[in-house]
Amino acid sequence: MSTAHYVERRRRLMAELGAGVVILPTAAHAVRNADTHYPYRADSSFYYLTGFDEPEAVLVLLPAEGQSILFCREKDLEREIWDGFRHGPDGARERFAFDQAYPLSELDAKLPQWLGNQPTVHYTLGRDSGWDRRVLGWLDAVRGMARSGVTAPPAIHDVSLAIAEMRLFKDAHEIQLLRRAGDISAEAHVRAMRACQPGLYEYQVEADILHTFVRHGARSPAYESIVAGGANACVLHYVGNRDVLSDGDLLLIDAGCEYQGYAGDITRTFPVNGRFSGEQRAVYEVVLAAQLAAIAAIRPGVAWNVPNDAALSVLVQGLIDLGLLHGTVDGNIESEAYRQFYMHRIGHWLGLDVHDVGRYKLDGQWRALQAGMVTTVEPGLYLRAAANVPERFAGIGIRIEDDVLVSAEGGVVLTDGAPKTVADIEALMAEARA
Numbered sequence: 001m002s003t004a005h006y007v008e009r010r011r012r013l014m015a016e017l018g019a020g021v022v023i024l025p026t027a028a029h030a031v032r033n034a035d036t037h038y039p040y041r042a043d044s045s046f047y048y049l050t051g052f053d054e055p056e057a058v059l060v061l062l063p064a065e066g067q068s069i070l071f072c073r074e075k076d077l078e079r080e081i082w083d084g085f086r087h088g089p090d091g092a093r094e095r096f097a098f099d100q101a102y103p104l105s106e107l108d109a110k111l112p113q114w115l116g117n118q119p120t121v122h123y124t125l126g127r128d129s130g131w132d133r134r135v136l137g138w139l140d141a142v143r144g145m146a147r148s149g150v151t152a153p154p155a156i157h158d159v160s161l162a163i164a165e166m167r168l169f170k171d172a173h174e175i176q177l178l179r180r181a182g183d184i185s186a187e188a189h190v191r192a193m194r195a196c197q198p199g200l201y202e203y204q205v206e207a208d209i210l211h212t213f214v215r216h217g218a219r220s221p222a223y224e225s226i227v228a229g230g231a232n233a234c235v236l237h238y239v240g241n242r243d244v245l246s247d248g249d250l251l252l253i254d255a256g257c258e259y260q261g262y263a264g265d266i267t268r269t270f271p272v273n274g275r276f277s278g279e280q281r282a283v284y285e286v287v288l289a290a291q292l293a294a295i296a297a298i299r300p301g302v303a304w305n306v307p308n309d310a311a312l313s314v315l316v317q318g319l320i321d322l323g324l325l326h327g328t329v330d331g332n333i334e335s336e337a338y339r340q341f342y343m344h345r346i347g348h349w350l351g352l353d354v355h356d357v358g359r360y361k362l363d364g365q366w367r368a369l370q371a372g373m374v375t376t377v378e379p380g381l382y383l384r385a386a387a388n389v390p391e392r393f394a395g396i397g398i399r400i401e402d403d404v405l406v407s408a409e410g411g412v413v414l415t416d417g418a419p420k421t422v423a424d425i426e427a428l429m430a431e432a433r434a
Contacts, residue, residue, distance in 0.1 A: 003097045005173065006051045007068075009166065013049065014063035016162055020120030022061035023111070024159065025131050029055040039220065044352040045163045047261060052096055054086065056104055061122075062114060069100040071107045108134075112141040116150040122159035160357070167351055168358030169372040175405060177262040178350065178374055179414045181218065182403050185256040185264030186417030188212035192227075193425065194432035198247035198272050202227040206241050209255050218257035222264060222354045226254035229272065233397025234382040236344065245272045250280055252397055256354065263354040265376050266415050267401035274429035276422055279392045283381055284422060286318030287398045290379040291420075294346050298375070298404055298411030303366040308346035311379045315342050319381070324389065341383060347376035350403055373406040374414070 013022070026046040030038045042053045050059055050070065057072040075088030093101035102110060115121065115138055123135055135156075142152040170178065188209040195208045206227045213221060228238040229245040233252035245251060249272050256264035269284065271277075276284060293314045294307035316332050319325040319341060325332050332338050349356035351374060361367060369375075380399030383389050400420055405412040419425050 003051065003095070005171070006049060007097050009049050010061060010068045011066070012166065013162060014061055014066060014068075017061075017063045017120075017122055017159075019064050019118070020122050020153065020157070021111075021114055021118050022059070022063070022122040022159055023135060024049065024059040024061075024123075025128070026052075026055065026057045026059075028128075041220070044261070045160065045167070045357075048163065048167055048352060050096060052087075052092060058104070058107060060111070060114070067099045069102070070096070070098045071102050071104045071110075074103045074105070108138070111138045112145075115139065115142045115153060116145060118153045120155045120157050121153045122157050122162075124158050124160045125156060127160075164357035164359070167356065168349060169370070170351060170374055170405075171372070174262065174351065175372075175374070175414075177260050178264070178403065178405075181222070181257055181259035181262050181264035182266070182415040183417055184213060184216045184218050184259060185266045186415050187216070188255060188257065189253060189266055189268045189418040190428065192251075192253055193268070193270055193419075193428055196245065196251060196270070196272055196274075196429070197433075198245055200245050202229055202232075202241040202243055202245065202251075205245070205251070205253070206255075209253070213257040216257075216259075218259045220258045222256045222258040226252065226267075228252045228254075228397065231385070231395035231397070233269065233399075234384045234395065235397075236382070247273050248277065250396060250398065252399055254399065254401065261352050263350055263352070263356075264415065265350055265354050265401060265403055266418055267378055267380075267399045268418055268420060268425075269398045269400065270425045270429065274433060275426060280396060280398075281422055282322060283318075283383065283393065283396050284398050286315060286322070287379055287381055287400050288420060288422075289318070290314035291377055291400045291402070294377045294379065295402070295404055295411045295413065298369060298377075298406055300369055300371050300406060300408060302369050304360050304369060305366040307377065311346050311377075312338070312342075315379060315381065322393070324383070324393065340386070340388075341381050342379070343382070344378075344380070347378050347401075347404075350374045350376055369406045371406055371408050375404055375406070376401055377404050377411075378402075 027043040029040050032038045060069040089101035139152050191208045191212050192205050224239045227241045229251045230249035232238045251272050252269045254267040290311040294311040297307040297310040316329045316338050349358045378401030383393045383396045385394040403414040
């Protein structure tokens with residue numbers, strides 16, 4: 001993405017806030033164990049505004065002056081021999097078009113100067129206790145200047161709310177990255193379908209998925225992959241991925257890559273041996289019909305809950321038709337009897353985070369969908385063994401998930417490269433075995 005995109009985002013945020021001082025640190029470099037670190041990833045909102053992906057950095061904005069300032073690590077040739085290239089303040093200012101850039105070591109001296117006589121600090125309290133203490137310390141330092149006629153900001157406002165509202169609406173470049181993340185993720189699911197066979201371990205299928213991600217430049221999954229065979233699919237966040245895949249079972253895979261910071265998020269469910277049984281097909285067709293009903297309901301002006309309700313009606317009718325629920329659709333929805341088999345909502349916002357930022361309600365009401373939003377659509381049915389579940393259905397867990405862009409014309413599926421009809425899945429798996 002060009003530097004101009006980040007400059008424009010900072011300008012828009014400063015115009016929205018109008019005054020005060022914005023303080024936005026990036027994520028810390030987390031220790032995994034001993035002296036080994038997790039792969040570093042910048043804070044999503046920090047990256048959204050800067051494009052700067054080095055650790056130990058802070059963005060400061062002065063809206064009244066229209067100034068954007070970066071604090072980062074200094075150039076250090078010795079550390080670069082060990083850890084790789086650093087931009088340093090001068091390089092970062094030039095490369096990312098900041099108005100000013102300073103070494104991180106100067107942060108404690110500069111911030112009290114800029115906070116004096118400001119009306120507001122725009123900062124997210126409670127996310128990091130270390131940064132909280134530091135910001136409060138700067139405010140206390142400003143209060144110590146009272147006899148010089150300097151006053152400390154009387155208010156602290158959560159800047160994450162304004163940034164979240166910006167991030168909720170994807171521009172053309174973001175949509176391109178989300179589509180690419182979706183394409184890579186879809187190819188990984190196709191590879192998994194081709195490779196799957198009874199006797200493999202779940203983690204062996206996961207290896208095929210991760211191989212596809214990395215081969216296309218997506219070095220990380222967007223979240224921990226779920227590869228759940230048989231009854232494991234009835235555990236919503238199953239990540240053990242260690243069991244053997246059995247002939248006659250289904251395999252549910254919920255996996256997506258992260259590509260240049262943006263997440264893919266796909267779920268497919270398919271038979272380990274390549275052929276759905278009659279009961280598996282019957283349940284699967286209910287879930288697929290629910291997903292298609294939800295996608296068809298997506299268009300600008302429709303409230304967020306409408307696609308959810310469309311899918312829920314189809315799921316409940318399907319459960320009645322299968323003999324797992326009794327009575328009317330409305331009665332089962334009102335009593336929430338369906339929650340034994342379907343216990344989550346239809347989806348979530350998608351972007352730089354797999355569960356991306358953005359409010360679902362405004363003033364207590366479900367917000368209307370608008371062009372540029374991206375959401376997942378992921379109904380499911382999870383038939384855990386129970387006294388009221390016939391044995392032929394027990395252990396069937398099915399979820400079908402796609403990433404959908406809200407466009408002026410309606411919902412646009414960004415992840416349609418992964419087959420999801422019974423016929424297409426069975427044909428793909430048969431061709432792979434041939």
